[in-house]
Amino acid sequence: MNAGGAMADGSPAGPALLEIDRLHVSAHIEGCRYKVLDDISMTVQTGEARGLVGESGSGKSLTLRTCMGLLPQNLFVTSGAIRFKGRDLLADGGKTLSAVRGAGMAMVFQEPAIALNPVMRVGRQITDSVAARRGWGRRQAREFAIELMVQVGIRDPQRWVDAYPHQLSGGMRQRVMIAAAAACNPEMIFCDEPTTALDVMIQAQILRLFKKLQQELHAGLLYVTHDLSVVAEFCDTLSVMYAGRIVEQSDSLVEMLAAPAHPYTRALLGAVPRIKGPIQRPRGLSASAPPLTERSQAPLPPLVEIRPGWQAAPVGAGEAELFASGGVA
Numbered sequence: 001m002n003a004g005g006a007m008a009d010g011s012p013a014g015p016a017l018l019e020i021d022r023l024h025v026s027a028h029i030e031g032c033r034y035k036v037l038d039d040i041s042m043t044v045q046t047g048e049a050r051g052l053v054g055e056s057g058s059g060k061s062l063t064l065r066t067c068m069g070l071l072p073q074n075l076f077v078t079s080g081a082i083r084f085k086g087r088d089l090l091a092d093g094g095k096t097l098s099a100v101r102g103a104g105m106a107m108v109f110q111e112p113a114i115a116l117n118p119v120m121r122v123g124r125q126i127t128d129s130v131a132a133r134r135g136w137g138r139r140q141a142r143e144f145a146i147e148l149m150v151q152v153g154i155r156d157p158q159r160w161v162d163a164y165p166h167q168l169s170g171g172m173r174q175r176v177m178i179a180a181a182a183a184c185n186p187e188m189i190f191c192d193e194p195t196t197a198l199d200v201m202i203q204a205q206i207l208r209l210f211k212k213l214q215q216e217l218h219a220g221l222l223y224v225t226h227d228l229s230v231v232a233e234f235c236d237t238l239s240v241m242y243a244g245r246i247v248e249q250s251d252s253l254v255e256m257l258a259a260p261a262h263p264y265t266r267a268l269l270g271a272v273p274r275i276k277g278p279i280q281r282p283r284g285l286s287a288s289a290p291p292l293t294e295r296s297q298a299p300l301p302p303l304v305e306i307r308p309g310w311q312a313a314p315v316g317a318g319e320a321e322l323f324a325s326g327g328v329a
Contacts, residue, residue: 004120005256007244007326009034009282011328012288013021014034014070015085015086016043016045016083016218017043017048017084017085017187017188017226018043018044018067018082018083018084018105018188018220018222019024019042019043019081019082019083020039020040020041020042020063020067020080020081020082021041021080021082021083022039022042022079022080023037023039023041023063023066023077023079023080023081023082024037024038024039024040024078024079024080025037025047025062025066025071025075025076025077025078026075026076026078027075027077027208027292028074028075028076029072029074029293032293032298034292034295035244035295035297036059036062036075036292037059037061037062037063037066037245038144038243038244038245038300039047039242039246039299039300039302039324040063040080040245040246041082041244041246042239042246042249043218044188044221044222045218046187046218046219046220047219047220047222048135048220048221048237049079049214049220049223049235049237050220050221050222050223050234050237050239051225051230051231051235051236051237051238051239051253052064052222052223052224052238052239052241053182053224053225053226053228053231053238053239053240053241053268054240054241054242054268055226055289056226057243057244057289058083058241058242058243058244058289059243059244059245060192060224060241061077061110061192061193061224061240062075063222063224063241064107064190064192065185065225066082066083067105067190067222068097068101068107068190069089069090069094069097070107071102071104071217074323077090078097079234082268084096084100084105084188085104085187087100087199088280092227093202102129102130102133102177102184103129103133103145103184103185103186104186104187104188104190105186105187105189105190106180106181106184106186106188107181107189107190107191107192108174108177108178108181108189108190108191108192108194108198109177109192109194110192110193110194110196111196112165112170112173112174112177113165113170113173115165115177116147116165116173116176116177116208117165118165119164120164121160121161121162121163121164121191122140122160122161122163122164122168122173122176123141123142123145123146123161123162124151125147125180126145126148126149126176126179126180126183127141127142127144127145127148127177127180128180129180129183129184130183130184131144133184134139141163144160144183145157145179148179148182149161149176149179150176151179151207152175152176152179152182153174153175153205154175154176154179156313160172166230168201170197170198171198171202171205171206172250173205173208174194174195174198174202175209177194178209178210178213179193184327185217186217186219187217187218187219187220187221188212188219188220188221188222189214189217189219189221189222190219190221190222190224191214191222191224191226192224193224193226194206194224195207195227195230196212196225196226197220198296202287203230206297207230207233210223210234211234220253221267223235228268228272229267229272230285231257232253232254232257235253236251236252237250237251237253238251238253238255238256238257240262240264240265240268242264242265242289243290243295244292244295245300245313246263246303246311246313247262247264247313248260248262248264248265248309248311248313249303249311249313249314250262250306251309251310252309252310252312255309255310257269261306261310261312262312262313262315263315265312265323300313301313301314
């Protein structure tokens, strides 16, 4: 299935599982308002894994947190819509969002050592939400936590179910986070760089676990990462962010990576070290994205359609020079 609303075989698809429609988020800083997310639009279909990439500060994690209703106090949605199975999550003061969060949508955070409660046993953290929804007692919840820990590959779960987060390794803590996210059988899972702090072998195990979870739940995934190799291995579709906006996205990951239309996407690919051919220094950007207070507050031109399902942003004059040093050497 692709992000353009069709299945992989070309047959029509139903409404998107998740639709972000012209989303704008602003920050209020010292009496001034600055754009943080600017006209973000994308979809995720049931069973689709969409990658979301870009340099630090581009707005990737903030996009996920906005979908989950986890914005800091000085950030506000100023316009746009976020629809889950056609229901606008922003339209009724958060009532719909509260109803679907956990059961319909779940999130796996970047650093479980911070996201997990340090003074609560991990078994309780795994089942806290589902036990509250189903009215379970402590014993039933504990048994379900052990079952989930087995499913996510934690060995000897009876030993670890009553442990605290600091007693677990980094890989085990991330598995606990995944178990907690899967507890209510969500249809949409947001993944915020869930393998960043893990070694390569554990990363591969966690990615296989995500793929297994996605297949079993037939869930949609929005996967934030800096690692383009993860995108190529794991994702079906791709969106690229720069300075709070989408600069390119496509429902064909392979096609977009082979011939990216936007120079920023080419610059990201050019920054990836090559292991074949002559040894060359990776090339990237001449500078990072401008600070929030220096970004243009003017409306952006719409994305240009390369073909149905593939769009790229027009490149401004100043951006052309910024991105000029990117690309594959």
